[in-house]
Amino acid sequence: MYDTWFVQISTAPVDILTELPSDFQEMVASKKWQERKEGLEDLLKLATDNIRLDPKANYNEIVDTLSKILAKDADINVCAIAAKCITQLAKGLRTKFGPHVSTFTPIIFIYSELKKLTINSLI
Numbered sequence: 001m002y003d004t005w006f007v008q009i010s011t012a013p014v015d016i017l018t019e020l021p022s023d024f025q026e027m028v029a030s031k032k033w034q035e036r037k038e039g040l041e042d043l044l045k046l047a048t049d050n051i052r053l054d055p056k057a058n059y060n061e062i063v064d065t066l067s068k069i070l071a072k073d074a075d076i077n078v079c080a081i082a083a084k085c086i087t088q089l090a091k092g093l094r095t096k097f098g099p100h101v102s103t104f105t106p107i108i109f110i111y112s113e114l115k116k117l118t119i120n121s122l123i
Contacts, residue, residue, distance in 0.1 A: 011051070014053060014054060016053060017059070033073075043062070047092055066085055086104060
């Protein structure tokens, strides 16, 4: 398997948190699912475009937000994008994502029991 992370080794890690829109938290907390989805798509684009993420940045708030969305959001489209964001953060941070894994473990087990194939396949 070809790993693009190693190809990008000469590229400096990027702190995507500084590039997020200033209203990101308001967007993902919105009552309208389209706004939540749009905010998560912004995060997903940043995480996808920047293969190496800065391990020194504090991702705790983003991780908490994503875990709340996965655990409580009723819209499957929003949950699917949140799962993709988690995947991209894990790929970009590599072993530095380890401390955040425990946040998602209970949620992943819940989704595996519910057999929601869309989310299950993304996680």
